[in-house]
Amino acid sequence: MMGTVIDLVVHHPEGEQLIRDVYLQLDQYARRFTVNQDSSELMQVNQSAAIAPVVVQPDLFELIRKAKSISQDSKNPFNIAIGPLVKAWRIGFKDARVPAQDEISAKLPLVDPKKIILDEQQHSVYLSQPKMEIDLGAIAKGYFADEVKKKLVDAGVEHGFISLGGNVLTLGHSPDNPNQAWNVGIQNPLAERGSVVRVVPLRGRSMVTSGINERFFDANGQRYHHLLDAQTGMPIATDIASITIISKHSVDGEIWSTAGFLPSTTDTIRYLNQQAGIEAVVVSKRGDVSVTSGLTDDGRKIFYS
Structure with a gap:
């Protein structure tokens, strides 16, 4: 759905029915908020x-x-x-x-x-202008994930996660994990899918990743990614390959994983350090990993305070 694979895990006696309900909820959101159906x-x-x-x-x-x-x-x-x-x-x-x-x-x-x-x-x-168009592609999935989490929490779910492509939102921790977290990997944007650059033990938080490796095409000997600059009309010129945002709400992760794509990693870390409740992991096109001030990186895992 929504051009991605949706993965839900729910620990609850009525888990299967809750997942069916969530599917219907997501389907309704996707139909209402899309720009790919004229009737939305x-x-x-x-x-x-x-x-x-x-x-x-x-x-x-x-x-x-x-x-x-x-x-x-x-x-x-x-x-x-x-x-x-x-x-x-x-x-x-x-x-x-x-x-x-x-x-x-x-x-x-x-x-x-x-x-x-x-x-x-x-x-x-x-x-106010003819031919203007709103596109909620950079924010909608985060909103959907937050609303699904509310529904599951109201139903009494204490442990679970919602994964909408590069958007993961956790409830509590994994009952099977000794470190009482959901271990969520950050895709290495410079390697094959499934290759992880860092792991983040998440507890009840959101993690959203945007990267120039997700949607792109090659033409004229050049690669064009999907993150567009409204000033130039071209793909954003940056030394960043991907940004992962860790936050309480997934909608904020969606916003800042796009808003953080500034010309350089240094600019991005400085800018995101100014945003309350937002932490980031930035992977450069050279493969360097940088984190905001509320995170600790030991080279394998990333921890937040």
């Missing part, structure tokens, strides 16, 4: 760009509001108005291509998050 709730907003505001359900409104707030910080590349550029490049699909420069230039005025007009009273969203 989000696409109703996009299709009404420069025509009329669209009233959306409170959860979608709050997610858009949160994402817009982060997007307006020009210090970072997170941008929910990036939709027109994403559709121009089509990275991750079979028809991915390098758009012509004049096409990119025409899209740049459409990716300004300040042109998303929100009405707190009506819960309406209005895109």
Whole structure:
């Protein structure tokens, strides 16, 4: 679902039924929040760009509001108005291509998050420019994971985990693990899938990884990754291969694993050290591993205080 493999583990007498319920919950979210189905709730907003505001359900409104707030910080590349550029490049699909420069230039005025007009009273969203498009791909899975965790906790689940691709959210610890944690590996972005660069013992926290190795294509003797720069319309120029965020809430991990893709590892560590409740593991294109101030790296495992 959602272009990835979903993995759920639930320790509970009614675990199988809870997993069925979670599947239905995720399916409903995926249908409502996607930009790949014209009938979705989000696409109703996009299709009404420069025509009329669209009233959306409170959860979608709050997610858009949160994402817009982060997007307006020009210090970072997170941008929910990036939709027109994403559709121009089509990275991750079979028809991915390098758009012509004049096409990119025409899209740049459409990716300004300040042109998303929100009405707190009506819960309406209005895109003020024709052909603007919101894309929640950099935040939605984190929100979904947090909501699933709430559902499981309310049902009395004390031990389990939710894995939505590169997004892992844990409940308690593994009952089978002597160190009372879920040992979660960080994919080595410079090696074959399944190769782990570090292991993080997680207890009730979220871990989200974004990397230039996840979605890309090769053309003209060059590799183009899916993390786009709204200033240039091109893939972000950086010395970073992947960023892993450790946080309480998965939605924050989603945001900062994209927002942290600055030009250099040094810039990223400095910037993320300023964000409350956010810790990061950054792997450079040379394979160097750096961590924020709340983490300890012993070369195999990473621990948080």
